[in-house]
Amino acid sequence: MNFKQNIRGNVALGVNPLGRKQQVLNHINYIKNKSSYEGPKKVLIIGASSSYGLATRISLAFGAGADTIGISYEKGPKSKRNLGTAGWYNNIAFKEAAEKEGLTAKNFVQDAFSHEIKQEVIEYIKNEFGGKVDLVVYSLASGRRTDPNTGQTYTSSIKAIGDSVVGPNINMQKEDYYTETLEPATEQEIADTVKVMGGEDWELWMEALKEADVLSDGVLTTNYSYLGSELNHPYYGNGTLGRAKADCDIKADAINGLLADINGKAQIVVATAVTTKASSVIPFFPVYCVGLYKVMTEKGTHETPIMHMDRIYRDMIYGENAEYDKEGRLRPDSWELDSDTQAQTKVLIEELNEENFNTDKTAYDLFYKEFSNLSGFMVDNYEDQDVTIEELKALDY
Template sequence: MTEDCLDRVVIKPRLKGNISRTSHPYGCKKRVEEQIDYVKEAGKFKGPKKILILGASSSYGLASRITLAFGCDADTIGVSYERGITNEKRLATAGWWNNIFFKQKAEQEGLVAKNFIGDAFSNEMKDQVIDYIKTEFGGQIDLLIYSLAAPKRKDPKTDIVYTSALKPIDEVVIGHSINLENGKLFKQIIEPATDEEIKSTIKVMGGEDWELWIDALEEANVLSEGFKTTLYSYVGPDITKAFYGNGTLGRAKRDAEQTSDRLNERLKNRVFGESIICCSKAVTTKASAVIPIFPLYASALYRVMAEKDLHETPIMHKYRFFKDMLYGNKREYDEQGRLRPDSWELREDVQEETKALLKQITPLNFKEITAFNRFKDEFMQLSGFNIQGLDYEQLVNLEELKDLLP
């Protein structure tokens, strides 16, 4: 960020490793608009009308919200943990701007778009959301989407704070990943998780909080007949199995699957409802960019899928999931009863070619032979950068923007 005067600045991208430290408000606005345009062009479909999305401000959560608002004319409530402009740091997070500009566009079309900013794991947030549903949102919801990706969670019953760990179990994993800040390949050695780290990751990323939300919503009698809920998971191929299938993330996701089985029986019996796990494909998100080895795998995968005309961004993937699967007649289940829109990624030919490509990669050629530039662009676009048609030398008036509330 460079300053012209106190409240007018040129906002530049600033990375620390694979974490973006700045976001561009007008870039975020344009990216939201592009996703809305994609849904409008793809067309309307029959779906839910009253939706609660936990983790609504970016990536799959935001894509789901846009899909259902502009694809189904749905009213939405979004819960997210974001930061606005402050006197100390000045700049807001990308999710803050996404919430604001989504709300503006939705309300222009007569849709309700309520944003709650705060800790989705807390009882206080559950109470606030339920009160809003009862008093201002028609009294019931048709769908709850659980798309939270947080590094920590405070247990509302004990006040103990748990921290997740992205690690393998019972093995040391050695591999390569990409440092997006310097654009270089680097070697990673990841030690196995301790028992405590495994338990903590399950507490943060498993199904416990999802079930607590359903408990609270059901007790408040705000679930409609036919209510559905889905949690976004990832299975992945053998290449990422050390972290997903067999690692701490995998343990957390198995816990979520067991939770979904319980919820499904309960909802089916009480409101003729449904709980289901959605196994999504690999996409570029703030969370996936810091998962060990994943950026290199994704860069190779994207080249293969793009060549086969199969590559999807979050908005493309979630539009297909909702239209064709959750509310359509093209459901693809696995033996565990999970929905598998990730089947394109896991196609045998896609995985064989991705593995072959990964074997050819060196520190000197990885940018040329993979879709690294696509992965990097998609990552930067999460924060409003690298978007065509935007003048990033233009001064941004923070004084005008800081009064905008999500």
């Protein structure tokens, strides 16, 4: 079967299942080539099939020896023209590798926002997963959410708040550098974005798990955030996305109160800028990334999701190098926000235009490769193999 990369704008439509398997194995080997570390042993990851969630799962399983439950909403193959989603194959590749190591790797491929999946996971923890979990990771990224209490569906909007924002962006399909205008959101769009991408579902999960008594004493729950710098505040931190992230801070305080009697903790982790399916479509963000990555690569501080998540858990949360801000948030993004890194990035971005944005002046090639990797293309160590649609359909998650 011939796998072809297909991009529309900055959205990947095609997938190479074998390439995704190889990338998962690459990430596993990255962890296995490092020493093991002491960490949690029973982990629930909500949003486990790609990017931060998948990287977290790989680090904890192959670095700390954790049994894991992963929840995601992915689609399997239907035909040669509809091979499903990359996350579908990520789940399968992870499960296969983890089970070879004697680890439990349970995949729930369902709507994580529903009450039904919460109860199914709780029953699995009680009956087949040792009864309790000691880490709950919330890493769910979705543009839509149906409120399980009302049945109403909400859609998020990536927009500014207050005034329009005008700036440069990159179209990877056309390899085009252009000016984009981001219009301000309405109050309803702001509220809907918070409803989808804020901390409400995280809190619902923790309430359900606590009520069911499947959280261990001293349980930790983490939620990934992003704050960025003054270079992207107009469209991120001060936009609808920033408002949703602020809601997660509020919900963290509520969850801390909920977990107080079992010595639990809710931890917001402010992550660094990395290439994900979501970050690729944020207006202006690709321009920031090709500038930032160039500077950080030269400094030796650029990270992919697997590198970043492993550092967070190995060195910070379960290590001795944790950095917190005054609000108590974990700040592994300090490398990105280093003053010299930001100053150099600012100068570089200001020099970009349609003639040089994709030259060796920037990290455009690196950004494009990392973006392609998400769908199983341009993967290191990949060797083409013959596979049929029937064999892909027979894969079991």
